[in-house]
Amino acid sequence: MAVVETTRVAMTLYDHLPVLQVLVPLVSAPLIVLIGSRRLTWSIAFTASAVSFVIAILLLMQVIDGSIISYQIGGWAPPLGIEYRVDAANAFVLLLVSGISTLVLPYARESIKSEIPARHHTLFYAAFMLCLTGLLGVTITGDAFNVFVFLEISSLSTYVLIAMGSYRDKRALTAAYDYLIMGTIGATFFVIGLGMLYMATGTLNMADLADRIADQGANRTVRAAFAFIVVGMGLKIAIYPLHLWLPRAYTFAPSAVTVFLAATATKVAIYVLLRFTFSVFQPKFMFEVNTLEFIILPFAILAMFAASFIAIFQTDFKRMLAYSSIAQIGYMLLGISLLTETGLTATVVYLFNHGITKATLFMGVGILVLRSGGSFYNRIQGMGKTMPWTSAAIVIGGLSLIGVPGTAGFISKWTLVEATIEKGWWPVSILIVLSSLLAVIYVWRVFEVLYLKAPLAGTNYKEAPLTMLIPMWILALSCIYFGLATDVTLTAARAAAQGLLAGSAGMF
Amino acid sequence: MRHHLILRVITKILVGAIMLFAFYVQFHGDFSPGGGFQAGVIMAVAFILYGIVFSLDSVKRVFPPWLVHKLVALGVLLYAATGVLSMFLGYSFLDYDAFVPSHPSSGQHYGILAVELGVGITVTAVMVAIYYAFAGRPPRLSDEEW
Numbered sequence: 319m320a321v322v323e324t325t326r327v328a329m330t331l332y333d334h335l336p337v338l339q340v341l342v343p344l345v346s347a348p349l350i351v352l353i354g355s356r357r358l359t360w361s362i363a364f365t366a367s368a369v370s371f372v373i374a375i376l377l378l379m380q381v382i383d384g385s386i387i388s389y390q391i392g393g394w395a396p397p398l399g400i401e402y403r404v405d406a407a408n409a410f411v412l413l414l415v416s417g418i419s420t421l422v423l424p425y426a427r428e429s430i431k432s433e434i435p436a437r438h439h440t441l442f443y444a445a446f447m448l449c450l451t452g453l454l455g456v457t458i459t460g461d462a463f464n465v466f467v468f469l470e471i472s473s474l475s476t477y478v479l480i481a482m483g484s485y486r487d488k489r490a491l492t493a494a495y496d497y498l499i500m501g502t503i504g505a506t507f508f509v510i511g512l513g514m515l516y517m518a519t520g521t522l523n524m525a526d527l528a529d530r531i532a533d534q535g536a537n538r539t540v541r542a543a544f545a546f547i548v549v550g551m552g553l554k555i556a557i558y559p560l561h562l563w564l565p566r567a568y569t570f571a572p573s574a575v576t577v578f579l580a581a582t583a584t585k586v587a588i589y590v591l592l593r594f595t596f597s598v599f600q601p602k603f604m605f606e607v608n609t610l611e612f613i614i615l616p617f618a619i620l621a622m623f624a625a626s627f628i629a630i631f632q633t634d635f636k637r638m639l640a641y642s643s644i645a646q647i648g649y650m651l652l653g654i655s656l657l658t659e660t661g662l663t664a665t666v667v668y669l670f671n672h673g674i675t676k677a678t679l680f681m682g683v684g685i686l687v688l689r690s691g692g693s694f695y696n697r698i699q700g701m702g703k704t705m706p707w708t709s710a711a712i713v714i715g716g717l718s719l720i721g722v723p724g725t726a727g728f729i730s731k732w733t734l735v736e737a738t739i740e741k742g743w744w745p746v747s748i749l750i751v752l753s754s755l756l757a758v759i760y761v762w763r764v765f766e767v768l769y770l771k772a773p774l775a776g777t778n779y780k781e782a783p784l785t786m787l788i789p790m791w792i793l794a795l796s797c798i799y800f801g802l803a804t805d806v807t808l809t810a811a812r813a814a815a816q817g818l819l820a821g822s823a824g825m826f
Numbered sequence: 827m828r829h830h831l832i833l834r835v836i837t838k839i840l841v842g843a844i845m846l847f848a849f850y851v852q853f854h855g856d857f858s859p860g861g862g863f864q865a866g867v868i869m870a871v872a873f874i875l876y877g878i879v880f881s882l883d884s885v886k887r888v889f890p891p892w893l894v895h896k897l898v899a900l901g902v903l904l905y906a907a908t909g910v911l912s913m914f915l916g917y918s919f920l921d922y923d924a925f926v927p928s929h930p931s932s933g934q935h936y937g938i939l940a941v942e943l944g945v946g947i948t949v950t951a952v953m954v955a956i957y958y959a960f961a962g963r964p965p966r967l968s969d970e971e972w
Contacts (some may be wrong), residue, residue, distance in 0.1 A: 329916055337919040345906045348899035393921035444899075 336389040336402040337375045339412060340455045340468075342366045347447040354440055359706055360717055363443040364423045367450065369417040378409040382814055388460070395803045396460065396584050397523035403460030404815035408462055410666060411457045411589045415672050418581045419450045421677070421789040426574035429684050433486050433572045442482060446578070448475040453586045462598070465590060466509050469554070471599035472586075473475045473501045476579060480571040490570035493563075500563040503554030511546030514539050515598075527598050539580045541605050547594050548609065551814030554587035556650060557614070558621035568640035573684025577634065581642055581677035585597030592665065596818040601657050616653040626756035632765070636683045639676065639758055642719065645753065646672050652746070660737035661814035667807050668734050671718070671800060675792050678715035680709055683788040688786070690778040695763070702765075705781050709768045711794040718797040721754050725801040733808070743823040795810040830879075837879040842870040846956025852946045856935060862942035873950075873955025874957045882961050893960055894951045908940045 346366035350359050369794040380403055381387060384416055389402040392790070404412075426446070451474025456465050477498045483490030516522055516813075518539040531540060549560075556564040564584075568576050599606050625645035632638035650672070653665030685708045688696045702709040718725035721732075731754060738747040800807050852865035877885035909920040917924035922937025 329913075329918060334913055334919065337913075339908065341909070341919065345903065346903040348906075351899035352896055354896070390918055391920055393918045425958060663937065712879075 325781070326703035333395065334389075335373050335377055336404050336458060337391065339370055339416075339458055340368050340375065340402075340451055342373070343447045343806070344451040347444045350440055350444045350447065356436065359440045359443045360423070360427055364420070366447060366686070367416065367420045367423055367573065370450070370454065370819055371413075371420045374409065374412040374416045375708070376405050377579035378413050378653045378810065380404075381406050381409045382810060382813055384817060385818075389463070392455040397448065397521050397526035399463050401523060402458050403525070405664065405817040407817050408457045408817075410670065410814050411586060412808045414670050415450070415453050415457065415582045416583060417679055418673060419446075419578060422574055422578045422581075422791060425577065425681055425684070425786050425789045428786050429688060430572055432688055437483060437692065438482065439742070441481070444646055445475040445478045446575075448472075448494050448582075449479060449578070450639060453582055456586050457589055460524050461522055461817055462512050462524055462527060466505065466512060466793075469505055469508070469590075472583065473505060473554075473765065474727050475623040476583065477501070479575040479579075483570045483572045483575070486572070487570050489566070490688035493566035497502075497567045499561040500560075504550045504560075507550030507553070508548045509550075509563065510552060511543045511770055514543035518543065522595065524598050528600070528815060530582035531598065532600055534597060534821060536603050536605055540599075544599055544603075544606060544609070545595075548614075551587055551591045551594070553667075555584055555591060555651075555798075556644055556647055557649060558617045558624065558644065561621075561625070561647075564777070565637055565640040568680075569634065569637045569641065573680070573687055576686060577677050577680040580639070580680050581673040584615045584643070584647060585673050585718070588647070588654075588669055590663070592654060592662070592818055595654065605662075607657065610655040610657060614651050618648040618655060619753075620755040621645055621745070622652070622749065623756065626753055627762040630758075634694050635698060635764060635767075636680070638764070639679055639683065640809055642757070642760065645678070645757070646719075648753075649731070649734060649750070652750070653737060655739050656737050656743075658737060658741055659819055660733070660740050661810075662736045662818060663808070663811045664730065664733040666814045668730040669805055670811070671730040671797075674724075674796050674800070675718040675727055676710060677791040678790060678797055679719065681786070681793065682715060683811060685782040685786055685790070690777070690780065690803060697774075699767045699771035700769075701779060703777045704773055707787055708782050708790070711790050712768065713765065714794040714797055719800065720757045720761050723801075724798065726797045726799075726807075728801055728805050731784050733811075808824060833879055837875055840871050841876055844868060844875070848872065848946075848950075852942065853939070853943055854895045856938055862945025863944075863949055867944065867953055869950040870953030870957070873954050877957065878960065882958070886958070889954060891955075894955045894958065897947050897951035898955060901944045901946070904944030904947065905941050906944075908937060912937070927965065935940070 343366045346362050350362050353362070367687065374517035377387065384406065387404040388396070390396065391400040393404065394400070416530035430439065430442060449472050452468045452470070454613045455468030456472065459465055459468060477494050480497060482493055483493070512522070515527060516812065518537065521527055522528060553560045568580060574769070595601070595606060595610070595699050601607065610667055622645050625648065627642045627644065629638045632641060650665050653661045654670060683693050685705070686701060688707065690697050692698070699792065715727070719729035721727040721730070729752065735747045735750055738750065740743070846871035848865045851860035852862065853869055855865065856863035873885055873889055875889070912924035913919050914923050915924035920937070922934045923930040924933060926933035927938045
C-alpha cells in the first residue's frame with residue numbers, strides 16, 4: 319500500500335473549539351461517575367460548565383460578523399460526515415445555555431442538599447452534565463440526525479432530573495413519566511420526519527438538505543416530513559395544545575432543575591424549529607407559509623391569552639411561572655410565524671431575554687421553597703419582609719416578565735411589536751399589548767403576596783445563602799443590563815436572523 | 827433452581843463459551859460482522875444467564891453493582907479519550923488517521939478497535955445494570971411515602 323505523505327497542518331486548540339464545546343461537559347459526566355467522590359463532583363461539573371461557557375463566548379466572537387465555522391468530526395467531510403457548524407444563531411443559543419448552566423450549578427449546590435439525598439448527588443451532577451451536553455450538541459451540530467441523537471441525550475437525562483424531585487414530592491414521578499411519554503412521541507415524530515427527508519433527498523446534512531429541497535421543490539414526502547418535524551418539535555417546545563407535560567414537570571422538578579430547564583430546554587427546541595423552518599426548508603415554500611400563518615400563529619396567540627389567563631388563577635408560585643412560560647413561548651412562535659427578518663430577530667432576542675428572566679424568577683422560587691418548604695402563595699406570604707434580597711430579585715424578574723421599560727423583557731416585546739407593525743398586522747400588535755396586561759395581573763398577585771400580606775405567624779426565615787443569592791442577582795442585574803444596553807443582544811440577534819434567512823447560501 | 831441439575835451444569839459450561847464468543851465478536855468486529863454493541867450484549871448474556879440460574883445474589887458477588895456503574899462510565903470515557911488523543915496529535919476529533927499518520931488505514935484500524943472496546947464495556951455494563959434493576963425488586967413503598 320502506498321504511504322501517504324502528510325502535508326496537512328496540525329490543528330491548534332483554537333480550531334477544536336466547536337467540538338470542545340460539547341466534549342468538555344460530555345467527558346465530565348462519566349468522570350464524575352467514575353471518580354464518585356462527593357466532594358470533587360461539584361468542582362468537576364462547575365469547571366466543565368465554566369470552560370464550555372468560555373468556549374461559547376470565543377465562538378460567538380468569531381461568528382458575530384456573519385462568518386461560519388465548520389468542524390468535521392473524524393475528518394470526514396460533510397455532507398457524508400458529521401459536521402459541527404457554528405453561525406451567529408447557534409453561537410447565541412450556546413452562550414445562553416452554557417451561561418445559565420454555569421450560574422445554576424453554584425445555586426444547585428445548596429438547593430439540592432435539601433431536596434435530594436446525599437448519596438444521589440454524584441448521579442444528579444452526572445445527569446445534569448449530560449443534559450447540558452445534549453442541549454449544546456443539539457444547538458451546535460449541522461447534521462439533522464445528530465440533532466435527534468443529542469435531543470435524546472438531553473431528554474433522557476431530563477426525565478431523570480425531574481424524577482429526582484420525588485424525594486420532596488412523589489408526584490414528580492408521574493410528572494417525569496408524563497414528560498417521558500410526550501417527549502418520546504415528540505422525538506419519534508421528529509425522527510420520522512428526518513426519515514422522510516432522507517428518503518426524499520438522500521442526505522442528512524442540514525445545509526445539503528436545504529440545497530436539495532430547494533432544487534427539487536416540495537413534494538408530498540417533503541411536506542409530510544415538515545409536518546412531522548413541526549409537531550415533534552412542537553411537543554418539545556410545548557406549543558399551546560401540546561404543552562400538557564410542562565406545568566407538572568416544572569412544578570415538581572427540583573428547584574435547580576426547573577431553573578435550568580425553563581431557561582434552556584424549550585429555548586433549544588425553539589432554535590431547532592427555527593433552524594428547520596428557515597435553513598432546511600425555505601420560507602418561500604408555500605406549504606410552510608400556510609402552516610405558520612394558519613396553524614402556528616393562531617395557536618401562538620391562543621397560548622398568549624389562555625396560558626396567561628390560567629396563570630392568573632394559580633395558587634402556587636412555581637406552577638404560575640410554568641403557565642407563564644407557555645404564554646411566553648407563544649410570543650416566540652409569533653415572531654417565527656411573521657416570516658420576516660425583524661420577526662426572527664424578535665424571536666431570537668425573546669429567547670435570550672426570556673431565558674434570563676425566567677431563570678431569575680425560578681431561582682427566586684427555589685430559594686423561597688428552600689426556606690419555607692413550599693411555593694404556595696399562602697406559604698410564602700409576607701416573605702418580602704423577612705427575605706428582602708430574594709424578593710427584590712423576584713420583583714426585577716417579574717417586571718422583566720411583564721415587559722416594563724428598562725428591563726430585558728421590554729426590549730423583546732418592543733422588537734416583537736415593531737415586527738408585527740412592519741408586517742402590517744397591527745391587530746396582532748394590539749393583542750401582544752393586551753396579553754401583556756394579563757402578565758401584569760399574575761405578576762402583581764405575587765408582589766401582593768410577598769409584600770402586602772403579613773408573614774405567617776411563628777415564622778422567621780433567614781435570608782438565603784450567598785451561593786444562591788449571587789447567581790440570582792447576576793441574572794436579575796443582567797435583566798436590567800440587557801434592558802438598557804440593547805446593542806449587544808440586538809446585534810447578535812440580527813446577525814442570527816440574517817444567518818438563518820440566508821439558508822445554505824454560499825455553502826456548496 | 828437448585829434441583830435443575832442439567833441447567834446448572836450446562837450453564838457452567840456455557841458461560842465461558844459465551845464470554846469467549848463475546849470476545850471474538852468484539853475483536854473480530856473490524857473484519858467480520860460484529861463490534862462493540864453485539865459483543866457487549868453477548869457478554870452481558872453470560873452474566874444474566876448465570877444470574878437466572880444461580881440467583882441474583884451470586885451474580886452480584888461476581889460482578890458487584892458498584893463495578894457495573896463504574897464500567898458504564900469507563901466505556902464512554904475510553905471512547906472520548908480516543909477522540910481526545912487524536913486531537914492532541916493535531917487531527918480533528920476521532921480522526922483515526924492520527925494514530926499511524928504514515929499509513930492512515932492502519933490508523934483507522936487501531937482507532938476503531940479502541941472505540942469499539944469502549945462501546946463493548948459500556949454496553950455490557952448497561953445491559954447488566956438493566957437486568958439488576960429489573961431483577962432486584964425495590965423495597966415496597968411504605969404508607970408514609972404517599
